[in-house]
Amino acid sequence: MTLNIFETADETLTGLAEYFLDVAQERIAETGRFSVALSGGSSPKKLYEILAQSHAGDLDWSKVFFFFGDERNVPHTDKDSNYLMAKTALFDPLNIDPAHVFPVPTELGPEKAAAAYTETIAAFFGGGPQVFDLVLLGLGDNSHTASLFPHTTILTDTSVGVKEVFLPEENVYRISLTAPLINQALNIAYLVYGKGKALAVRHIIEDEEDIQQFPAQLIDPTEGDLQWFLDEDAASELSE
Numbered sequence: 001m002t003l004n005i006f007e008t009a010d011e012t013l014t015g016l017a018e019y020f021l022d023v024a025q026e027r028i029a030e031t032g033r034f035s036v037a038l039s040g041g042s043s044p045k046k047l048y049e050i051l052a053q054s055h056a057g058d059l060d061w062s063k064v065f066f067f068f069g070d071e072r073n074v075p076h077t078d079k080d081s082n083y084l085m086a087k088t089a090l091f092d093p094l095n096i097d098p099a100h101v102f103p104v105p106t107e108l109g110p111e112k113a114a115a116a117y118t119e120t121i122a123a124f125f126g127g128g129p130q131v132f133d134l135v136l137l138g139l140g141d142n143s144h145t146a147s148l149f150p151h152t153t154i155l156t157d158t159s160v161g162v163k164e165v166f167l168p169e170e171n172v173y174r175i176s177l178t179a180p181l182i183n184q185a186l187n188i189a190y191l192v193y194g195k196g197k198a199l200a201v202r203h204i205i206e207d208e209e210d211i212q213q214f215p216a217q218l219i220d221p222t223e224g225d226l227q228w229f230l231d232e233d234a235a236s237e238l239s240e
């Protein structure tokens, strides 16, 4: 695990954008394509805008394939849709071929959407090991990542795939990659900034294991590389 700590949120975002482009270039050079599972929520929007605006230059975006680490159970036109956010900030400005974007089919309802997305991912990897080149993750102040929320059934799910998750407090479903699927990735990168996330960062990186309370502790790549991109505020509860 590598901690990349930057003074400001803007520097953190730029650092992760550079890392994203480096990994993408490398994988395209090695395999001819780059597969990435995007994070949702509010933090990555600026990252996608940076990628779309200033750093897009040298990358052959026609070789990039986009998936989603998690999705809210809403239509793709809903303001809470992770797909809509990425479409607006990244896909549309870069004119990404829609055939290279794999949204979670939320129109099917949570259970069927999860099953269909499991199949979509398996088909993309041709029935072989499902190893994303990069999985981007965020961290909620309640220590969730993707839609691995505290005290939910997905936390003990050992399948390599996608599952629906019910969040009783909000009375909504989400759809998420399971931890075993995320952990197969070649590279995993967290983007976390702001003081509000500092305790959660400490829980995941330094505190004793308690998966039910701190689900992001499940993220532990089997063979891949794990990078944290943090600003000083988010890192402020770490001991060193």
Ligand SMILES: O=C1O[C@H](COP(=O)(O)O)[C@@H](O)[C@H](O)[C@H]1O
Residues within 6 Å of the ligand: 039, 040, 041, 042, 043, 044, 069, 070, 071, 082, 137, 138, 139, 140, 141, 144, 145, 146, 147
């Ligand atoms: O709900 C979500 O939360 C986390 C963190 O989001 P943020 O809004 O606090 O940045 C995110 O990683 C996840 O993809 C998203 O669906």
